[in-house]
Amino acid sequence: MRIVIAGGHGQIALRLERLLSAGGHEVAGVIRKPEQADDLREAGAEPVVLDLESASVEDVAQVLTGADVAVFAAGAGPGSGVERKDTVDRGAAVLFADAAERAGVRRYIVVSSMGADPEHAGDEIFDAYLRAKGAADAYVRAKRGLDWTILKPGILTNDAGTGLVRLEASTGRGPVPRDDVAAVLAELAETSATAGLTLELVSGSVPVTVAVKAVAGN
16 A cells, blocks of 8 residues: 655654554655655655745645555644644644545544534643644544544653553543554554544554554454
8 A cells, every 4th residue: 555644754754654664555744844854764654845834735635645544644743833732733634535535545544632612711832732733533533434533642752662451432541652553553554444533542452453444343
């Protein structure tokens, strides 16, 4: 399959690119900075330089044409202000979803956040982030042209992955290594049976493959 990942230089995205390319898939990562390209090539992904804050739907649809799966894993990141939470965490996610629909890419996976809610209260930057992610999730859920799955990981860590997770509609808060988030995303990319599901993810006791099959009803 050809899989295109927005936010291709992110910590989860780089891990996912390595897994997917090792699995024989053709992977492309959308990045904003040309100097990030070598890191993607090292991970086995084709770098595509495109700024999702200024690109048009047509620009992004061109990148997505011919893809089997689109994964939105972009984020404004730590240190960004309220404005970029809106332009990236909400705006770029909406743009990528519109472009996927226009390019005819039905399978669409979102890396969201536990607690994301368009009505989330609070005046801190993290509150704005949760509202932005929640608004993006709500927009994607309304897209009839997409077979979407929204993944909401818990507290992200850089601990080595265990391959054992808890993946359910509601898990409660908890940590999860980025390695294991990437492993779940790789499994989700290979099956559309989880389409229409919003899933929370934390560390647990179930092997990744088994956990994904369980929520998919298999």
